[in-house]
Amino acid sequence: MSDAQAPLAGLRVLDLSRVLAGPWCTQQLADLGAEVIKIERPGRGDDTRAWGPPWLPGTQESAYFLSANRGKRSVAIDLADPEGQALVRRLAACADVLIENFKVGGLAAYGLDYASLTAENPGLVYCSITGFGQDGPYASRAGYDFLIQGMGGLMSLTGQPDVAGGEPTKVGVALTDIFTGLYAANAILAALRRRDSDGKGAYIDMALLDVQVGVLANQALNYLTSANVPQRLGNAHPNIVPYQAFAAADGHLIITVGNDDQFRRLCEVLSLAALADDPRFATNAARVAHRELLVEKLAARLRERCRDEWLLALERAGVPSGPINTLDQVFDDPQVRHRGMQIERRGEDGRVARLVGNPIKLDGERLGASGMPPRLGEHTFEVLEAWLGPDAAHWQALRERGVIG
Numbered sequence: 001m002s003d004a005q006a007p008l009a010g011l012r013v014l015d016l017s018r019v020l021a022g023p024w025c026t027q028q029l030a031d032l033g034a035e036v037i038k039i040e041r042p043g044r045g046d047d048t049r050a051w052g053p054p055w056l057p058g059t060q061e062s063a064y065f066l067s068a069n070r071g072k073r074s075v076a077i078d079l080a081d082p083e084g085q086a087l088v089r090r091l092a093a094c095a096d097v098l099i100e101n102f103k104v105g106g107l108a109a110y111g112l113d114y115a116s117l118t119a120e121n122p123g124l125v126y127c128s129i130t131g132f133g134q135d136g137p138y139a140s141r142a143g144y145d146f147l148i149q150g151m152g153g154l155m156s157l158t159g160q161p162d163v164a165g166g167e168p169t170k171v172g173v174a175l176t177d178i179f180t181g182l183y184a185a186n187a188i189l190a191a192l193r194r195r196d197s198d199g200k201g202a203y204i205d206m207a208l209l210d211v212q213v214g215v216l217a218n219q220a221l222n223y224l225t226s227a228n229v230p231q232r233l234g235n236a237h238p239n240i241v242p243y244q245a246f247a248a249a250d251g252h253l254i255i256t257v258g259n260d261d262q263f264r265r266l267c268e269v270l271s272l273a274a275l276a277d278d279p280r281f282a283t284n285a286a287r288v289a290h291r292e293l294l295v296e297k298l299a300a301r302l303r304e305r306c307r308d309e310w311l312l313a314l315e316r317a318g319v320p321s322g323p324i325n326t327l328d329q330v331f332d333d334p335q336v337r338h339r340g341m342q343i344e345r346r347g348e349d350g351r352v353a354r355l356v357g358n359p360i361k362l363d364g365e366r367l368g369a370s371g372m373p374p375r376l377g378e379h380t381f382e383v384l385e386a387w388l389g390p391d392a393a394h395w396q397a398l399r400e401r402g403v404i405g
Contacts, residue, residue, distance in 0.1 A: 003370060006033020007362070011192075012387075014091055015039065015072065016079075016100040016112070018046045020145070020174055021208065022129050023068040024181030026099055029188070030071035030369040031358040034097075037383055038069065038374065039088060042076040042405030045376040056353055061373070066353055070345060071369020075384070076377030076405030083403045085110045087384070092117045092124065094387050097188055101129040104139050114203045124201040125191040127184050133207035143208050145174035152176065152212025157219055160234045168232070180211045236295075241287035242266070245324065246299055248307035255298075256320045260284065265317045269310075270301045340366055347372035377405040 003009060011034040015026040023038075023046070030036040040046055046069070052062035075091075078084040089111060092098055098117065100107060107113045114126040128134060131143010149155050149170045160166025184206045191202035213220070219230050222238060230238055235254075237243035242263075243256050257263045260283060264276040275281050275297065280290040287294055302310060307323065314321040325333065331342050343357040351372060360367045381395055384404070398404045 003033060006367065008033040011035065011097065012095045013037065013097040013099065014088070014095040016088075016098065016102070016107075017129060018101065019048055020068055020177040021180040021184070021206075022099050022101040023048075024178050025127070025129070025184040025188070026072065027068050027070060027369075028182065028185040028358070029097070030371075031360070031367050033367075033369075036072040037091065037095075037379075037387075038072045038074045039079070039091075040074055040076050040376055042078055042377065042402060045074070045076070049376065056351065059351060061351075061375070066355060066373045069373040070355055071371040072374055073371070073379035073383055074374035074377055075380045077380075078403050078405075079110055079112070081403050083398060083401075085112060087388075087398075087404070088112055089117065089120070090388055091383075093120045095121070095124060096192065097125045097127065099127045099129070099184070099188075103142065104128075104130055104134055118201055122201060123195055123199060125188055125195065125204070126201065127188055127204040127206060129180060129184060129206045129208075131208050133210060134205045138209070145177045145208065146170055148176045148208040148212050152209050153216055153219075154212060157216075157230055157232060159232045161232050166232065166234070176208050176212045179215050180206055180208050183211055183214075236291070239288065240284060241291050241294060242298055244295070246302045248302055248310055249305055251307040252324050253302075253307050253311055254322050254324060255314070258320065262319055263287070266298075266314070266319045269313050269317045269319060270298065272297065272301060343368060345370070345372040347375075349375075380404050 008029060011029070013026055013029050013034045013036045015022065015036055015038045017023055017026065026036045026038070038046070046065060048065040048068070049062055051064040052060075054063045055061060056063070056066060077087055079088065092112070100112075105113075108116070114128075117126065118124050130139070131148060132138035132141055149158075150168070154176070155168040155170055158171060159169035184204065187204045187206065191204060195201060218239060222228070222230050235245040240256075240258065243258075245252050245254050255266065257266055260276075263281070263284075264273075267273050267276040275294070279286065281287050281294050311321055311323065323329075330336055336342070341357045341359070343355050344352060345355055346352050353372060355373075357366055358368045380399075381392075384395055385391070395404065
């Protein structure tokens, strides 16, 4: 799919965000075809540019930065300088969407808050991402993914049970940031759809804590429905049994039984067919009630053979199961390779990066911006001339004064 045919082709997005939640949102919009202009501090840029190693070979570009900024164009402007603020206001007047993750009220002093910008551009969709939202007792606090995973309950559900000597554990990827980015992208698209009918922009208030609470899903309802506080179960599931990792003779495998028919087939593969007719295990509710006893029986049998032997037999029987892959195994997996989830992007200067593809396929084609994650300030002159008009002498003077980079 060409850039001109992408769903959001022609949409202009001004990205004033840093680190992960905001950049993840704007990367999604770029993959959908929007023109995303990333505003960065001259000489320094997004904090994540320095979050290495590892670095892209032959450069000082961090893998972290590359993960969230494909398809964007970088414009270096000093927001602390009044001339830089004026430039961003002019760019915002030409934009459809602005995204920022400054502290609450932080952009008002620069005249870059929602009220100031929509006075000139009433159709602007303005999205603010913060740790705790624009109001409430925590609004002034800084919020980071790890902190929010703890405060928002996720860590109370993640890790080995206390009786096993475990402790609360964060998820190995900053999922709260990523979920916030995806929710923000959804909200922006909804606001744009509404703008199509009434011409008015919108102010979107996204909070990491709100998102973390919102994605507690069945665990939140387990508590709200029963008033019982869910506890850590390691790799087990609170509502389904067996649905966890098991040790085989030479490694671990995952078995995820979602219904009674699958459980019966599991028992047949394990030569434990009588368990499927045992009233203690015949239904999922019964299996949850007798979790420890059933898991002990299954675990003892699974330890008798090698992992791949079990996986082959389970697949043939239609029992959902799989290995626990390391990332080298993930990107070498035949299904991942077939689906094209590893992509390559090449910059005009010869830089080449291996990146992860967007998981969305539309009309049989995987969506994804064609551009390489940008070098700091790579597109400053190009964007200013395209959005604000040719004025090379003025842009050069601003560069010499350090207003742009």
